[in-house]
Amino acid sequence: MKNKKVGMAINYDYPDYGGMLQAYASFRKIRDLGYEPEAINIDAISSDIRKRKVLYFAKNILDLSIVKEKSRLVFKKIRKKLNHNLNANLELRSQAFERFCKSKFKTSRKYESWSSLTSGCKEYGAVVVGSDQLWLPSNIAGDYYTLSFVPSEVKKIAYATSFGVSKIAKGQEEKAKQYLRRIEWLSAREESGQKIIKKYTGRNVPLVCDPALLLTKEEWDEEVSAQSIIKDKYIFCYFMGDNPWQRAFVQKLKKKTGYKIVALLHLDQYIQTDENYVDYAPYDISPADFINLIKNAEFVCTDSFHGTVFSIIYQKEFFTFKRFSENATLSTNTRIYTLLNTMSLQHRLVEENDSVESSLSRKIHHNAVKERLDAFRASSLQYLIDALDK
Template identity: 40%
Template sequence: MKKIGLAVCYDTKNYGSQLQVLATLKKIEELGFETEIIRYKKKISPTFIVQTLPRLFNIPFIQAKINSKKKRNRIDKHDQLRDDVKKRNDRFNKFVTDYFTNLSEQYNGWESLVRKSNQNYDTFLCGSDQLWLPHNLGSHFYTLEFANDDKKKVAYATSFGVSEIPNNLKKGYKKFLNRFQFLSTREIAGQEIIKELTGKNAKVVCDPTLLFNSEQWMKILPEEKVISEKYIFCYFLGDNNEHRNQAEILSQKTGYKIVTIPFLDNFVERDLTFGDYKMFDIDTKDFVNLIRNAEYVLTDSFHGSIFSILNHKKFITFNRYTSGKGSRNSRIDSLCHLLNLNDRRFEKNILDNIFNDIDYDNVEIKLNELRNASISYLIDSLGATK
């Protein structure tokens, strides 16, 4: 039996990305399949140049590159911060080494990827994360365009990240989406996009991290205390100062210290002084444990919200992005809607609802329904026997 080739974002310096890859691997292997994470390294060739040229006109892609460079430049101005971020990146890399042992050989260049991967796998799966963001479209990898027409192509909980696709990119999206035999997404907006572009009825499934409950996650990533005293865990990827103000209001009210993991997605000047504990020597297991042992969780992160829910925490989710066509709030919108947790979205004052009890019994009922339906989708799409 050939392996299932996984096109997943396993080596990103992002806790949520690593957790959803780990969950995808564990669940597919639990269903009886052998998996391999496809390692693709781009190589300059005529094909690469033809594929890459359109990205020069992809505004979201260019903006993402500019923002990334700005962040690096600002961090490099602070010697200690640069060293701290390197230490955290080393922890990310070690997590890959420790937990993702099923890596393929490295396919160097598009031609090698096409030839060797189609020899090695009968089925290809791209899994979760915001792999279909407009600025990612030009890579042609997470869209499985390297897989032959006769190979089974499955999308599990793959996210567009936005609620609308720019008009100039719709033709490209329609082309690659129509090559999938099985399509699913983790947000309602993504389901609507697929319907509009292809006429297909995609399944809304849960993020891979929700395929396991808190007890199962405890076996995958055992519990360890990272901070010994009571604390508020603030996991902010955005740069909104008001969110930090609200955290300080809660800290003053409760007397609990604030724990942060700063400078992940953005360089935020405020984060040089925000929080009582600024954590850098932290890997993905530590991230989960910081949520497990927090008294309260305040976050603008999708996976910060997910692991708060899994661990029955009192939490508030802030909007990282302003609303509108380019907003990337849709995955959190869907999560809260599907689990009836809209009251955990921040409105005006953190003290209005942070102390309110959450009906986690009802949440677990809805979550189990979604989890079971999602596992059924995986069984059907992969052809599992259990």
């Protein structure tokens, strides 16, 4: 590609540990390949995107699983206003995210309208969307991560972009067909995503690794402090969902090992009971510090896809839990299943009736996992190189 300037439609500034780290991994890897990436700044049109998403949720108000999930975000905002300490702690976390974001990403000029964004894209040799759950139903409704605004003559690349769900809702099928067929280079992060793309485009697309896996442990170490944040031996917990039996499992693991419990609390939602099972709950934790907490843990317990990703990168003893019930509309369990299947780590998934003893008896063969990861990384990187260069 002669024009080395690459626009990136990534969720680079949202305060989510996995989301910001995978966005940075995409940005860094494209930069390391000799291109000039910049995260597209859509601050000026974000309100319009939000309106479209709100309309989507309003149309699905009778779906109780969506209402339940979104009401938790609203409840968290209310708790912040009522609880001074909680608000102060979450502000520390927000500032840590902001420092990381400002120091790691180069952003474009602010595009003031959809038409100026379309015009500005003509300056790029390619526009890349990815990764994470950028093709969730609400984001398809928002119509930004679909790359519909990119002119036909500009190359469009989807790297490991996730639908988050296993099938497209009937009301969005035509929209999905339209935007997917415009993207010249398509790939998927989950097997369910491959099937969706095949259904609407007729194309067989490769399964590629999450951008965070494109960077080796040694490359991630360049971003992380050499000193452990926590001095004691500890179990690191990174739970997004509210499933009490999973906390009970951690408490039994603590009793079995004698290790302290370290957790990041009140992430997507406010969960008051979580404050009762932890020994340390730090808040001034940047995305780089998040990696530090995983790197130096004795065990990792998580219901997060990226919590699992970094546990694999750092060859940790880890247990992954389901965040959602299988029938939840917004369930994103499929991406965890695909990751574990690809790495032959299905035995790291803990079910509600599994005991700590039986879970501890399931060993991870780290050398074999590393070989699979290295091969997956190499094939995924080759896809990205071909997409940018050909």
